[in-house]
Amino acid sequence: xxxxRYVRGRLQCEGVSxxxxxxxxxxxxxxxxxxxxxxxFNKLKDALSSLDHLICFAMKSNSNLGVMxxxxxxxxxxxxxxxxxxxxxxxxxxxPRKCVFAGVGKxxxxxxxxxxxxxxxxxxxxxxxxxxxxxxxxxxxQKAPVAIRVNPNVDAKTxxxxxxxxxxxxxxxxxxxxPGVYARAAxxxxxxxxxxxxxxxxxxxxxxxxADAVKKVAPLAARLKAxxxxxxxxxxxxxxxxxENALASGNPDWWNRKEARNILTPEKYAATLLxxxxxxxxxxxxEPGRFISxxxxxxxxxxxxxxxTGKKYFAIVDxxxxxxxxxxxYESYHEIVPVKQSKKRVIATDIVGGICETGDTFCKDxxxxxxxxxxxxxxxxxxxxxxxxxxxxxxxxxxxEILVKGRKSTVxxxxxxxxxxxxxxxxxxxxx
Ligand code: LLP
Numbered sequence: 001x002x003x004x005r006y007v008r009g010r011l012q013c014e015g016v017s018x019x020x021x022x023x024x025x026x027x028x029x030x031x032x033x034x035x036x037x038x039x040x041f042n043k044l045k046d047a048l049s050s051l052d053h054l055i056c057f058a059m060k061s062n063s064n065l066g067v068m069x070x071x072x073x074x075x076x077x078x079x080x081x082x083x084x085x086x087x088x089x090x091x092x093x094x095x096p097r098k099c100v101f102a103g104v105g106k107x108x109x110x111x112x113x114x115x116x117x118x119x120x121x122x123x124x125x126x127x128x129x130x131x132x133x134x135x136x137x138x139x140x141x142q143k144a145p146v147a148i149r150v151n152p153n154v155d156a157k158t159x160x161x162x163x164x165x166x167x168x169x170x171x172x173x174x175x176x177x178x179p180g181v182y183a184r185a186a187x188x189x190x191x192x193x194x195x196x197x198x199x200x201x202x203x204x205x206x207x208x209x210x211a212d213a214v215k216k217v218a219p220l221a222a223r224l225k226a227x228x229x230x231x232x233x234x235x236x237x238x239x240x241x242x243x244e245n246a247l248a249s250g251n252p253d254w255w256n257r258k259e260a261r262n263i264l265t266p267e268k269y270a271a272t273l274l275x276x277x278x279x280x281x282x283x284x285x286x287e288p289g290r291f292i293s294x295x296x297x298x299x300x301x302x303x304x305x306x307x308x309t310g311k312k313y314f315a316i317v318d319x320x321x322x323x324x325x326x327x328x329x330y331e332s333y334h335e336i337v338p339v340k341q342s343k344k345r346v347i348a349t350d351i352v353g354g355i356c357e358t359g360d361t362f363c364k365d366x367x368x369x370x371x372x373x374x375x376x377x378x379x380x381x382x383x384x385x386x387x388x389x390x391x392x393x394x395x396x397x398x399x400x401e402i403l404v405k406g407r408k409s410t411v412x413x414x415x416x417x418x419x420x421x422x423x424x425x426x427x428x429x430x431x432x
Contacts, residue, residue: 002250002295003033003404004380009341016406017301018339022376025400026415028319029300030387032062034405036296038068043290045075047270051277051284054120056100056290058086058237061384066403066412067293075188077120079237079287085108086117095118099145100197100234100285104129104170111136115144117285122146123197123234125172130185137190147195147234150178150220154213156201156238161332165200165213170198172198178220186228193228195285196221198255199236203290207272210235223226224281234285235273240264241294246335246380249295266291290384297383299324299399300339303375304354315371320353321360321395323378324386328359336362340375342369351377355394383426387413392421 003014022029026253028357034059056077059068063085068078069092077098080086088356089099101114102123111133114122124130124146136146138143151172157161164171173181175370185191214235221233242263244247277284283367306315326332336351348365362379371377390398397416402409 001039001252002036002246004247004378005250005296006341011264011296011337011341013337013404013409016404016409018298018378019283019376021402021409022300022339025164025402025411025419027302027376028185028317028323028399029298029303030297030399031300031411032064032067032293032297032380032383032401032403034070034382034403037067038074039294040292040296041071041074041076043266043289044286046272048284050274053284053286054098054232056234056285056287057251057292059088059286060388061289062293062297062386063088063388064403064412065092066401066410067095067296068094070290070403078312079289083107083113086110086114086119087333090117090422100287101286102149102197106132107331108132108136111144112140113196115140115142115354120145121194121232123146127173127181127184130181130188130191133175134188134190143190145192145194146185147197147230147232148173148174148178148181149197149199149219152198152216154200154209155203156209158201158203158205158238158240159332161330162202163200164359165198165209175216175220180224182224182228183326193224194231195230195232195234195237195282196224197234197285199234199287200238202238203240204238205240205262205264207268210238210269211276213274214273214276215417218280221280221282225280230282232283232285233277233280234287236279237289239266239269239290240382241290241381242306243333243335243381246295247337276297293323294381294384297381297386299379299382299386301377301379303373303377305373308346309427312365313347315349315351315377316354317351317362317377318354319354319362319379319399320394320396321357322355322391322396323399324362324382324384325389325391329389333383334362336366336368336382337378337380338369338371342371344369344371355396392416395421397421
């Protein structure tokens with residue numbers, strides 16, 4: 001569910017018209033709904049309410065300060081993957097003590113910083129990392145709280161670039177090796193074994209891979225609790241969202257329809273996994289990113305040109321792959337709708353950006369009502385891995401971001417000024 005819908009033929013986010021936002025702030029423009037963020041967070045929280053749990057929002061999916069603050073005000077912790085992200089948590093008014101620090105490449109500086117901020121746990125990805133954390137914690141006369149990431153070797157059945165839980169992937173430590181690693185870790189003076197962690201992949205649309213992984217890992221967690229007194233199990237993130245029927249899924253009635261029956265919901269997720277988790281009497285951590293932020297955001301763009309070549313009809317828009325890279329990078333689908341509802345003839349359209357690469361394509365042969373120069377379109381489900389993966393390729397400025405709450409809206413990130421793109425750059429001294 002989400003809060004983007006047509007009201008009298010015009011797309012709105014909650015109580016605010018998208019046209020009015022573009023009039024004020026220009027395009028391309030990311031727009032986020034506070035209510036959708038809160039609802040998604042609360043749905044997960046309610047589904048897990050029978051267990052002592054902590055939701056650590058995977059801020060890699062959307063790290064805008066306004067978005068993060070919306071979630072930390074609801075009690076969310078954060079799944080962080082760099083020293084920069086931990087600093088962002090603090091800048092957003094979040095609590096580092098509710099944060100986990102993950103990632104396969106933690107530097108010495110990042111580890112020392114995370115320790116100084118009292119991070120809840122390091123999610124450790126290798127034995128060399130464990131030794132490094134032990135050494136740095138020793139220098140700081142601390143005991144570092146850690147969870148080791150188990151790779152359960154379960155195929156998440158998702159896109160190959162976002163599968164993480166098989167032995168083909170660089171993540172975690174193989175299931176069979178975990179007991180030995182904990183035994184060695186228990187002997188390290190500056191390590192406190194606090195938990196066990198796993199994450200098998202992103203955009204999972206079925207519960208089965210989660211269930212298989214939990215069934216495999218729960219007995220291991222029970223053994224580690226008995227032996228080392230660990231206090232939590234993190235089952236990672238990965239709950240998928242609706243991309244194909246994104247607009248329709250904003251309507252509660254749609255969820256009673258046949259096509260909605262197979263969608264993974266927090267209720268299904270909890271009902272399937274909790275029976276294996278409750279008996280452990282461990283605190284449960286989850287690290288959802290996309291589920292919370294994905295359908296809470298859209299990217300709005302203006303049609304610059306329409307053009308017909310030999311066989312094809314193209315709409316060239318003012319957003320490009322530098323603003324939303326997912327279609328180019330993962331061939332991912334984003335539903336695209338006109339901001340002003342249209343009765344024009346439906347025509348197979350390629351919506352593309354202006355960058356000189358064929359990959360700069362948002363959709364191919366998509367049947368949408370014919371668009372004209374100046375029309376606004378919205379790319380839905382762009383709240384996760386949208387702005388955060390944007391860049392300035394072709395010296396195009398980063399788009400602005402707007403947060404809406406009811407009838408209120410505010411700029412939570414200003415559009416980048418072109419001259420700020422090369423701040424910090426210079427010519428060489430010998431170039432006079
Ligand atoms: N925990 C860990 C250890 C992760 O690696 C990730 C995502 C998450 C949690 C959050 O996963 P989520 O709940 O958002 O599925 N850029 C890609 C997605 C990359 C996901 C990376 N890891 C995309 O646009 O689809």
